[in-house]
Amino acid sequence: MTAFRTQxxxxxGFVERNWALTRRYIGWEVVWIVYxxxxxxxxxxxxxxxxxxxxxxxxxxLLIGAxxxxxxxxxxxxxxxxxAWERWEGTIEYTFMAPVHRFTYLMGQGLYGITxxxxxxxxxxxITVFFFDLDMSNANLLGGFVVLAVASxxxxxxxxxxxxxxxxxxxxxxxxxHIIQGLLLLMSSVYYPVTVLPGWMQxxxxxxxxxxxxxxxxATWIGGASLADVMPxxxxxxxxxxxxxxxxxxIFQIGERYALRTGKLKRNG
Amino acid sequence: xxxxLEVIDLTKSFLEEDEENERTWxxxxxxxxxxxxxxxxxxxxxxKRGEIYGILGPNGSGKSTLIxxxxxLLIPDGGTVRVLGKDAFKETAxxxxxxxxxxxxxxFFKKLSAMENLGYAARLYGLDLKEARSRAGVIMERMxxxxxxxxxxxxxxxxxxxxxxxxxxALMTRPQLLLLDEPTTGLDPQSKREVQEYVLxxxxxxxxxxxxxxxxMDESARLCQQVAFIVDGRFRAEGTPPQLLARYGAxxxxxxxxxxxxxxxxxxxxxxxx
Numbered sequence: 001m002t003a004f005r006t007q008x009x010x011x012x013g014f015v016e017r018n019w020a021l022t023r024r025y026i027g028w029e030v031v032w033i034v035y036x037x038x039x040x041x042x043x044x045x046x047x048x049x050x051x052x053x054x055x056x057x058x059x060x061x062l063l064i065g066a067x068x069x070x071x072x073x074x075x076x077x078x079x080x081x082x083x084a085w086e087r088w089e090g091t092i093e094y095t096f097m098a099p100v101h102r103f104t105y106l107m108g109q110g111l112y113g114i115t116x117x118x119x120x121x122x123x124x125x126x127i128t129v130f131f132f133d134l135d136m137s138n139a140n141l142l143g144g145f146v147v148l149a150v151a152s153x154x155x156x157x158x159x160x161x162x163x164x165x166x167x168x169x170x171x172x173x174x175x176x177x178h179i180i181q182g183l184l185l186l187m188s189s190v191y192y193p194v195t196v197l198p199g200w201m202q203x204x205x206x207x208x209x210x211x212x213x214x215x216x217x218x219a220t221w222i223g224g225a226s227l228a229d230v231m232p233x234x235x236x237x238x239x240x241x242x243x244x245x246x247x248x249x250x251i252f253q254i255g256e257r258y259a260l261r262t263g264k265l266k267r268n269g
Numbered sequence: 270x271x272x273x274l275e276v277i278d279l280t281k282s283f284l285e286e287d288e289e290n291e292r293t294w295x296x297x298x299x300x301x302x303x304x305x306x307x308x309x310x311x312x313x314x315x316x317k318r319g320e321i322y323g324i325l326g327p328n329g330s331g332k333s334t335l336i337x338x339x340x341x342l343l344i345p346d347g348g349t350v351r352v353l354g355k356d357a358f359k360e361t362a363x364x365x366x367x368x369x370x371x372x373x374x375x376x377f378f379k380k381l382s383a384m385e386n387l388g389y390a391a392r393l394y395g396l397d398l399k400e401a402r403s404r405a406g407v408i409m410e411r412m413x414x415x416x417x418x419x420x421x422x423x424x425x426x427x428x429x430x431x432x433x434x435x436x437x438x439a440l441m442t443r444p445q446l447l448l449l450d451e452p453t454t455g456l457d458p459q460s461k462r463e464v465q466e467y468v469l470x471x472x473x474x475x476x477x478x479x480x481x482x483x484x485x486m487d488e489s490a491r492l493c494q495q496v497a498f499i500v501d502g503r504f505r506a507e508g509t510p511p512q513l514l515a516r517y518g519a520x521x522x523x524x525x526x527x528x529x530x531x532x533x534x535x536x537x538x539x540x541x542x543x
Contacts, residue, residue, distance in 0.1 A: 006395030013392025017378065017385075024380040024422070090376030093342050094438075098393035099365040260344045263283050266337075 010100040014108025015115075018078075022116065033120060037127045040066040043191070044132060056134060060222050063128050065190040068214055071121040071148060072155050073181060078113035079159020080177040082106070084166040093265055102256065103249050106163070110156040118148065136221070143220035143227050147213060150237045154209035157244020158184070164255035168264060189214050209240045272351075273446055273478035274316040274339065279348030281334055282307040308334040310502035311348070316495070319476040321468070323493030325483055325526065327534055331502035332482040333372070336450045339480065340370045352446055366394075369444035373451040375431040379424040383409070383434040386423060387441060394442045401441050408437040411470070412463045429460035436464060440471060447471070449481045453488060465492060484534050486522040496522065500530045 022029060043066040047059035082105075086092035095105065122145075129136055162180050165173030187201055188194075188210035197205055205211055216233035219225035227234065259265045284303040308331045316322040326332050337343045339350055341361050350357040357364045377386045384402060391401030409419065412433045423431055432452060439447060449468070453461040465488060471477050483489050489496055490510050497507040506513060506529035510522060517528040527533055 002395070009392045009395045013389050016392065017381075017389040020381050020385050020389075021378060089378055090374060091378060093337075093340075093372070094370075094376060094390070095393065097340050097342055097365060097368075097370060098390070099362055099395075100393050101362075257344065260342065263334075263337075263343060265342055 006099060007101055007104040010098070010104050011108040011111065014105065015112045018109070018112040018116070033123060036070045036120070037124045040070065040124055040128055041131055044128060048132075057222055059132055060134065061218065062191060063132075063134075064218050064221055065214060067121055067125055067128070068148075068210070068217060069185060069190045070124060071117045072151075072184070072210060072213075074120060075113045075117040075152060075155050076159045076162065076177075076181055076184075078116065079106070079109060079156055080162035080181070081166075081174070082109045082159075082163050084174040084177075087166060096256070096265065102253055106156075106160055106249060106252060110152075110159070113156070113159070114149065114152045117152075118145065121148070138224040139222070140220040140224050140226060143225065143230070144217045146227060147216040147220060147230060147234065147237070150234055150241070151209055151213035151216075153241030154213075154237055154244050157241060157248040158209070160245070160248025160252050163248075164252045167252070167255045167259050184208060184210055187211075209237055209244075212236045212240075271318050272315050273318040273320070273353055274322075274480065275349070275351040276315065276335075276339070277313050277349040277351075279309055279312045279335070279338060279350060280307070280346045281309040281338055281343060282346055308502050309338065309345075312499075312502070312504055313348075314497060314504065314507060316478055316480065318478055319472065320495060321472055321479040321481060321493045323481050323483060323489040323496040324499055325486065325489055325496060325522070325534070326499035327484070327532060330499045332499060333450055334502075335499070336370065336372075336448050336480065336482060339446075340368060340448055341365055367445045368448060369439035369442050370448040370450065371432075371435050371439045371452045373454050375423075375428070375435040377423045377431065377434070380422050382420045382422055383414075383426070383437075384419050386434065387438055390438045391441065396442065404443075405437040405441045408440050408467070409433060412436065412467050413460075429456045432456060433460070433464070436467070443475065443477075445478060447477050447479045449479060451482055451484065454484065461488070468492060486526065486534065490522050498526055498529050500532060505529045 040063060044059050044063045047055050047062050049055060083092065086095055128134070158180070162177040165176045167173065169176075187197065187205040188208050189205070190210065194202055194205045194211060212233040216225075216230040216237075219230050219233075220227075283306050285306050286303055310331075312331075312335060314322075324332050324335065334343065338345055339352070339357065341357050341364055344358060352364045352367055355363045355367070378389070381389075384405075387402060387405045388398055391398055406416070406419070410416065414430055414433045414437075418426055418430060423434065426434070436452065452468075453464050456464065468479060468481070469492060472479060481489070481492060493510065495507070495509055496513060498505045506516075506525065508516065513522065513525045514520070517525045519525045519528060523534065
């Protein structure tokens with residue numbers, strides 16, 4: 001029971017620490033929200049025809065892609081940069097020396113990542129709806145956010161797989177996480193249907209949780225689908241999360257043992 | 270007196286890139302030539318409960334690697350570390366609950382305040398936040414860190430002040446084994462004195478066992494009941510300061526160090542001070 005309480009306390013510690021850091025870097029938070037909002041708007045404007053008529057469905061298709069990509073990349077970044085940031089600050093040895101299970105460490109980061117990304121996406125969604133004067137009366141907004149929350153576990157798992165890279169290679173590892181992120185973007189239906197991808201890439205795109213997530217969110221926000229309607233995608237997302245999260249933790253622990261054996265945990269090592 | 274720390278035949282080596290054999294940039298896929306560096310070489314010693322044990326050696330002698338091995342931050346090539354009877358590499362979680370460490374570089378989230386950093390550390394050890402902050406406050410006050418600094422971002426504090434917060438972070442968790450890796454290096458004489466006095470106070474009050482690595486012979490003579498000299502990863506001499514002085518017929522530990530290792534620590538002290 002005491003051990004469980006310690007892990008719970010540590011989870012709270014990770015969330016509180018990240019919140020404190022977000023507050024300290026509030027200027028940057030504003031910059032990134034403005035930047036993401038502007039990027040989303042410019043992508044949405046592709047859906048407006050030359051007469052200035054807003055094609056509601058076309059604009060929403062693109063906006064949802066841009067919003068989701070912004071959501072997933074922030075979550076992925078928080079997970080993926082967990083280690084890179086701690087190495088940069090030099091605190092990683094203190095965090096790893098504490099009696100905290102790696103699952104707790106990674107879940108604490110993930111919990112904050114999901115909450116933060118959901119709030120940020122909500123703000124950008126409100127800005128875009130206002131800008132394009134979109135009619136969202138038919139949309140199942142809550143359903144879309146539920147899909148996002150469920151999809152987050154799959155992305156946390158992928159983030160964990162990426163987080164191990166800076167652990168085993170200080171500089172190149174952090175760079176490689178961006179490659180993974182880029183491949184996820186390419187092999188999903190963020191701005192185009194999967195069918196436009198080259199034939200060999202399509203099966204990979206169909207395994208990508210971003211693809212299920214986008215299909216389900218578009219169905220709820222454009223078509224007003226209920227959660228029951230998008231149950232197949234939700235179940236696929238749940239199954240992917242159930243595989244990816246334990247796999248991510250396991251691989252992270254293997255990476256940690258490698259770092260402890262080779263002395264890579266040290267900041268300048 | 271029972272044993273708090275037992276280190277048996279501990280060995281750790283690393284592979285380092287051979288800087289002399291540079292690889293051309295366009296052959297980035299090729300592995301650079303590497304050479305093996307033995308940082309800790311068959312080291313054995315034990316420390317009694319409540320004792321302050323000093324490990325003295327020049328830069329690069331293996332002191333920090335030894336501390337990292339005891340801290341469970343490295344996996345050894347061979348050997349055993351037991352903390353209060355628990356194997357550090359097999360019962361890692363239990364050992365982590367009993368130890369804490371202060372390193373030469375006070376590593377923190379520098380944008381956060383001392384109290385925010387301490388709050389984070391308290392959560393990691395499952396401590397009650399209020400009690401932990403109150404304990405940390407007492408420690409920081411005792412070491413002369415003014416309360417008005419506690420809520421400033423750590424980047425605004427001097428190195429000495431940051432080091433005092435680092436010591437508060439470690440002691441707040443009431444470790445049974447405290448690992449101090451050159452905690453006073455680079456501090457001004459007054460801060461150094463305050464930290465040294467507090468280490469002695471902690472030993473007296475809580476019976477904490479302390480491993481202290483240092484370049485500073487006077488500090489070691491003042492604080493440590495046992496001292497070991499390490500050079501190139503190997504222990505060259507070990508004993509109480511009076512025993513070592515008698516064994517080598519020396520007037521101070523600096524002379525003992527020179528007699529036992531053929532090297533001087535003076536140049537390292539100057540390098541650090543510079």
